[in-house]
Amino acid sequence: MRYENNTCPVCGLACDDIVLDVGAGDVEVLNACWMGRSKYMKYFKGERLMKPLVGGVETSWMNAISEAARVLVDARKPLVYLGTEISTEAMYEGIHLAEHLRGYLDSCTTICHGPTVQALQEKGMPSATLGEVRNMADYVVFWGCNPAESHPRLLSKHAVYPEGKHRAGRGERTVSVVDPRRTLTADQADLFIQVEPNSDYELFTAIEMVIDGYPVDYEVAGIKPEEIKKMARGMKEAKYCAVFVGLGLASSRGKNRNMEKAMHLVRKLNKYTRAVLLANRGHSNVAGFNELCTWLTGYPYAVDYSRGFPRYNPGVTSAIDLLHRREVDAMLVVASDPGAHFPRDVVEYLADIPLVTVEVSHTPTTYLSDIVLPGVYDSIESGGTFYRMDGVPISLRQTMKPPFDYSTSTKDTLRQLMGEVSRK
Amino acid sequence: MEKEYLKETAICFINPDDFLSLGEPARVKVETRSGQVVLEARIDERVLSGHVFIPRGFWANQLTLGDTGDCGNPLYKGIDAELKPTLEDVKNIGEILDSYRK
Numbered sequence: 001m002r003y004e005n006n007t008c009p010v011c012g013l014a015c016d017d018i019v020l021d022v023g024a025g026d027v028e029v030l031n032a033c034w035m036g037r038s039k040y041m042k043y044f045k046g047e048r049l050m051k052p053l054v055g056g057v058e059t060s061w062m063n064a065i066s067e068a069a070r071v072l073v074d075a076r077k078p079l080v081y082l083g084t085e086i087s088t089e090a091m092y093e094g095i096h097l098a099e100h101l102r103g104y105l106d107s108c109t110t111i112c113h114g115p116t117v118q119a120l121q122e123k124g125m126p127s128a129t130l131g132e133v134r135n136m137a138d139y140v141v142f143w144g145c146n147p148a149e150s151h152p153r154l155l156s157k158h159a160v161y162p163e164g165k166h167r168a169g170r171g172e173r174t175v176s177v178v179d180p181r182r183t184l185t186a187d188q189a190d191l192f193i194q195v196e197p198n199s200d201y202e203l204f205t206a207i208e209m210v211i212d213g214y215p216v217d218y219e220v221a222g223i224k225p226e227e228i229k230k231m232a233r234g235m236k237e238a239k240y241c242a243v244f245v246g247l248g249l250a251s252s253r254g255k256n257r258n259m260e261k262a263m264h265l266v267r268k269l270n271k272y273t274r275a276v277l278l279a280n281r282g283h284s285n286v287a288g289f290n291e292l293c294t295w296l297t298g299y300p301y302a303v304d305y306s307r308g309f310p311r312y313n314p315g316v317t318s319a320i321d322l323l324h325r326r327e328v329d330a331m332l333v334v335a336s337d338p339g340a341h342f343p344r345d346v347v348e349y350l351a352d353i354p355l356v357t358v359e360v361s362h363t364p365t366t367y368l369s370d371i372v373l374p375g376v377y378d379s380i381e382s383g384g385t386f387y388r389m390d391g392v393p394i395s396l397r398q399t400m401k402p403p404f405d406y407s408t409s410t411k412d413t414l415r416q417l418m419g420e421v422s423r424k
Numbered sequence: 425m426e427k428e429y430l431k432e433t434a435i436c437f438i439n440p441d442d443f444l445s446l447g448e449p450a451r452v453k454v455e456t457r458s459g460q461v462v463l464e465a466r467i468d469e470r471v472l473s474g475h476v477f478i479p480r481g482f483w484a485n486q487l488t489l490g491d492t493g494d495c496g497n498p499l500y501k502g503i504d505a506e507l508k509p510t511l512e513d514v515k516n517i518g519e520i521l522d523s524y525r526k
Contacts (some may be wrong), residue, residue, distance in 0.1 A: 112508030116498045181477055182470040197475060198502040247480075251500035255493075302496055314496035338522070340481060343488035343498045344458050351524040364482060364517050368524075 003399040008036040009379040011151045012281030012389030013130075013158070020399060026412045033152035042361075043380055049361055050404060053372040061220070061373075061406035068332070068356040068371045069146050069420035075330030075354070077306065078103035081319055083336030084286035086410040087384025091285075091292050093414035094334055100421060101415040104328065107289040108317035108336055110303040115250040117290060117300045118278045118314060119259030128242070128268055130154075130277040131136060131389045135164035136274070139238030140178045141231075143262065144200065144248020145280045148184035151389075154280070155188065159242060176231055178203070179248060191231060198224035198253040207232045210267060211353040241266075247282075259303035284379070288387035299410040306418070323349050332417075335375055335410060339364030358413055373413060376402045382409030433481035434514045436507070437468035449509030454478070456505045461486035462495060462512045474506060480524075482517055 006018040019030035020040065025227055027044045029037045052064030072078050079097035082091050093106075098105035109117060119125075123277050133140075140159050148202060156163055163169045176187040178200070183225075186192040197202050199221030206220040210232035216225050235241045243266055249258040269275035283330045290300040297303050298313035302319070312348040315321055319338075323346045330353055339347055339362065350368055355367040366372045378384055379396040386394045407413045437454050443465065446452065454476070461483050478484040478498060487505065488498050493502045497517050 060507040068458060084511065110496055110500065111500075115495060118495065164462065180472060180475065196472075248501065252502040253499065255495050255497055315492060315494035318492070318496030320490050320492055320498055321494075324492070340517075341485065343490040344486050347485070347521075347526045351521065364521060367518065367521050 001308070002073060005397060007379045007394050007396050007398055008032055008038050008387075009041070009283070009284045009377065010035045011153050011270055012283060012286060013153055014386045014388045014394050015153055015157070016394050035152065040380075043377055047361055048358060048403060049366070049372065049374040051375060053366075053369075055370060062102075064371055064373055065416055065420050068417060069372065069424050071330050071354045071356055071371065072101055072332060072417075073105075073256065073421055074424040075101075077322075077328050078330045079319060079322060079328040080105050080332045080333065080334075081106045081120020081336060081338065082334050084108045084289055085378065086285065086335045087218045087378040088285060088288040088292050088387065088393075089384045090334070090378060090410035090414055091289055092296070093297050093418060095293060097332075097421065098303070099310075100310055102305050104317060104319070104322055105293070105297075105301075105303040105305060107293070108286055109290060109302055109340055110211065110314075110318045112247065112282050112286060113250050113279050114301060114314060115256035115316065115331050118256040119205070121300075123260045124264040124267070125263050126270060126276050127278055129392055130388070131156040133242045133276070133278070134158050134162055135166055136240040137164075138172055139176070139234055139241040140176050141178070141235065141241070141243040142185050143178040143243060143245050144181040144188075144250075144252075144258075145187045145244055146179065147244065147246075147280060148188065150246070150282065151280055152352035154244070155185070159244070160188070174232065174234055185357055189228070190286065191234070193223055193227055193231060200249055200252065200258050201254045201261050203228070204258070204265050205417045207235070207287040208265055209238050210263075211268060211272070213261060221296070235269055235275070236272050238273055238275075240271060243275065243277045244280050245277060246280045261358040278390055287389050287391055288385065288389060288393075289393065291387050300362050302394060318348055323405055328353065331356070333357045333359075333365055333369075334414065335359060337363040337365045339368050358410065374404060375406075376407055376409050378410050378415065382411070384411065385411070429481070429513045430514065430516065433479045434463050434515075435466050435479060436463040437466050437471050437477040439473040439506075440467050441473050441476070443467045446507065446509050451510050451512065451514065452507050453508055453510040453512065454505050456487040456489075456503050458489040458490040459486050460474050462510055464489055464514060465509075476505070482520075483514075486520065
């Protein structure tokens with residue numbers, strides 16, 4: 001059986017042209033990158049959590065839902081943490097659950113492009129769709145990101161190699177990479193700037209100075225003045241400059257200030273040419289959480305509902321800070337793995353508090369969890385909506401059915417949990 | 425699954441000059457303000473001397489701290505670290521998580 005136009009549930013590109021050829025005992029995945037293929041092979045051939053667990057012991061679905069609801073209702077300050085490979089519709093249920101519980105709400109944004117979102121609020125972000133970049137961009141910068149390994153089809157499908165309306169292909173695009181490490185993306189660049197770690201802010205400033213006509217005749221961030229001038233000139237003289245930023249900026253010293261500087265540079269470039277900035281969002285629907293959360297609460301992530309209305313103060317109401325300060329006394333994790341991706345002391349605290357997890361397979365987080373509810377693969381086993389990293393909504397199509405009958409989607413699971421919470 | 429994950433992420437990429445000066449170890453112990461972790465050592469000429477690269481994941485996060493400097497996001501990159509050769513084995517996820525349980 002051949003299924004076309006599937007949406008990949010891995011990186012922020014949410015590629016919606018995946019073809020699955022499912023035969024007897026064999027699966028062929030077409031159009032996907034190595035990450036997408038690996039995800040689909042895991043889906044078809046990997047292990048799957050099939051039975052709910054309470055205290056590590058298999059139990060009925062209704063008992064697990066009831067126990068999960070009890071944990072959340074009994075908590076004084078529960079945290080609802082939503083993964084970003086679930087549909088926007090499931091996130092809608094999760095946000096209302098956090099509001100009903102008067103708890104905290106956060107998502108993977110908090111350990112990913114949270115600083116970028118803060119910078120966006122502070123500075124504003126001239127941006128574009130990936131289609132516009134493909135059709136228009138003749139100068140492409142990858143700063144603190146390595147899409148050849150994290151978003152492989154960004155190069156082949158959108159930003160570097162494909163033919164666009166006004167660009168014939170790779171030959172009509174100049175590519176610059178800024179990174180402390182010579183990455184696989186850097187290997188494909190015309191100009192590689194090997195910046196010293198934690199020095200991006202200084203380099204942005206130097207490039208801005210060159211663009212403004214000030215002399216920069218000295219090394220900045222380990223980069224020779226000739227290279228700084230070459231990059232600044234390239235961006236300024238381009239007809240359309242697209243800057244992709246990654247966690248190399250968001251997760252190193254400077255964080256949101258690095259991102260503000262990147263946005264400031266792009267705004268400045270717009271005095272001379274057309275320039276845009278896009279964040280290489282890591283998960284297929286992480287942008288969707290920010291869109292939805294802003295629509296429903298007024299804030300993009302790190303929302304505090306403890307007073308019955310939404311408040312936002314990243315650094316105080318964000319998941320890592322709440323757990324680091326040990327202010328949360330129970331946590332619901334939906335399709336995410338904080339056990340693997342949160343800092344050590346925070347994970348140590350996770351081992352101390354009641355933890356409820358909705359997940360498709362065993363992870364470090366399920367290992368620490370008191371209650372585990374088997375999850376559904378949204379975008380494979382249920383429809384819904386993802387928001388691509390450029391903010392474009394993508395409709396999902398359901399191609400397979402969940403291997404159990406107690407939930408049809410992550411949205412359904414959270415709705416059932418909300419129903420049980422309301423009854424307690 | 426864990427074996428593949430361990431093979432891909434419990435690694436420390438080291439500049440060739442630094443690798444030589446460490447005595448070409450099979451494994452290294454990396455220590456930061458947060459803690460320490462044993463990783464497989466791997467030569468990588470793409471990394472600058474004086475720096476190492478550890479793929480973001482479970483083992484790297486043994487070296488990160490939940491102090492976000494009031495911005496909500498932990499410092500995942502550009503962390504000061506000490507590196508030394510070791511004969512200890514790389515611990516698996518279960519061993520490390522069990523040590524968290526009180």
